[in-house]
Amino acid sequence: MNHTVYGIDIAKSVFQLHWVDQETGEIFNKQLKRAKFLDYFVNLTSCLIGMEACGGAQHWGRKLTAMGHHVKLMPGKAVKAFVMGNKNDAADARAIRMAVQQPGIKAVALKTEAQQAVLALHRMRQQLIKFRTMQSNELRGLLMEFGEVMALGRAALNAAMPGILARLDERLPAFLIETLRERWNMLSTLDHQVADIERRLQTWMKEDQASQDIAEIPGVGLITATAVVATVGNANVFTSGRQFAAWLGIVPGQTGTGGKVRLLGISKRGDSYLRTLLIHGARSVLEHSKEPSAWLQGINPRRPKNVVVVALANKMARTIWAILAHGKKYDRGHVSVKPADLPTAASVHGLVMDHARRRG
Template sequence: MNVSKTVVGIDIAKRVFQLHWVDVNTGQIVSLQLKRDVFLAHFANRQQCLIGMECCGGAQHWARQLAMMGHEVKLLPARSVKPFVTGNKNDRHDARAIWTAVQQPHVKAAAVKTEEQQAMLALHRMRSQLVKFRTAQINCLRGLLTEYGEVMPQGKANLLKGIVEGLARLSERLPAMVIDTLRDQWARITRMDEEIDMIEQRINLWRKQEDACLRIAEIPGIGLLTATAAVAVIGDPKAFKSGREFAAFVGLVPRQVGTGGKTKLLGISKRGDVYLRTLFINGARAVLSRSTDPGPWATELCKRRPFNVAVVALANKMARTVWALLAHDRKYQKGFVSQPVQG
């Protein structure tokens, strides 16, 4: 870190921004509150600063704007800032905590994403939300039909097969307004299917145009969603020192408890992006359960460890492979064996 740079901690909000810094020349502690419309103008007239902000809504936008002015910006996870908050929680104390955390060498900063990468993540979030809504609607419809003796098998495909006949049978016993409402709910589920398909088509269009997505899509278990989400979440792969660090960010490495020189490994940490971790694990599960040739490493692992443990281990390996291909700009090679760095 360049000591000549002024370090500024910023607690951002919708309309009010709290700043905290120490003047490098006089040692004066400054706590300043700015309105949204004058926030960028304040930094446009300042020398280059090291700016720290929490990863929250709008942080990526402001990071890009400040970086274009020549400032160095670091986005810090909220859990890394929280230990430095002293006293009652308020904007002034939060800005001071960010100012302290951004200067700690052990605190890892998140990569600043481009607008294109954020746009892809927005598509993924909207698709994920629609899938949740669709699942809730299907469960609600199945529960209502069960109340009248029409038990539908689990799964959307099974519900599709029996819903028409089930509603036809119920129409002979129930009022028409109830049947019409049930049919409206089923039509709503169909519209959600169409919206989800439309979003997936747009995601696929971006995948075809992005070389990084095409390269990591060659990895077994990495499909359309995982490839595009991984590229968008990683941002700049150089933000991670190694594939293991990226796997730890996703939450696919064991938690550790150590004391007295003894370390005990627990379950996976489940830190980082829940959505991306789910995609990796589902992809690994598909490889081990459906692929006829998952590879010698995965085959031997399944022989000596429980299936779910093998799934998470393969997901960890997939995450490391994704980082390696992106960080070193390489193509996937089946059966590739990494070599230690010489010298």
């Protein structure tokens, strides 16, 4: 069945549509206000709608899918390659329509509201941790201007702050001392807010079997497990663990010409948040594991530390995919076995001829 293909450039208030009439070949460009956007598609027959994966795209994708349309969210990098001439809303909508019809471009998965709710908690937790780090560094920098330094780490900061404030109270204005004390106390407030979010994630994880299953993998804990399940959703959209690892960007990039291919460092494509969590988890396993696996014991002496960490993160990603795609539990002693080789055309022909001779 042929679908009319729409390219939509979404924004806060104005939406730009681009499509081609299948019968006449006429090209259309249309602007719609936010309030009338869904009304335009409600009575249309099923069509293919392409949108760039940006703010609000998931919401509109769910709404249009509920109407019976097929929605594909395209990565911004893929769309940019088709922008011709000056960049404007009409050019972007045309580029989206062209990109959505290309067979080699992998669309961004459409997430449910439950998945986005969990990811929202992760984003807020990540931001709070960023604020906490900034606040701690600011305190250290300001106190250094008055000759006060302290050891690295949050524990050292908490231990040194009472004595530092007491010494500075004799030299500096009271308004500065009170402000420094307030900023120091703010770190505890941020700690409580981060702990509250982690407690809510823990409650959600108790109700989600998939996140519980992958949390059994060494190096995968509460944060990584819930983030993976909420981000990936259906793992069967990836054909293999290798494809999943490539989507996360923890496989070598490559460059080549004339038949010569040179492998580079990891590509760092895909979701940087998940990749960071897996790398940190792999580093934790490498540093603190009391019973490392035979595979890890074999590769550790032969490769630099960071190479081993990335290789372990890649292995963790493949294990996560296998558990999610096949619905199995984590088995520490599992050994992967290559499938039996399929018979070649020549061997099949030989079997057929041999069977014919026997019957004759």
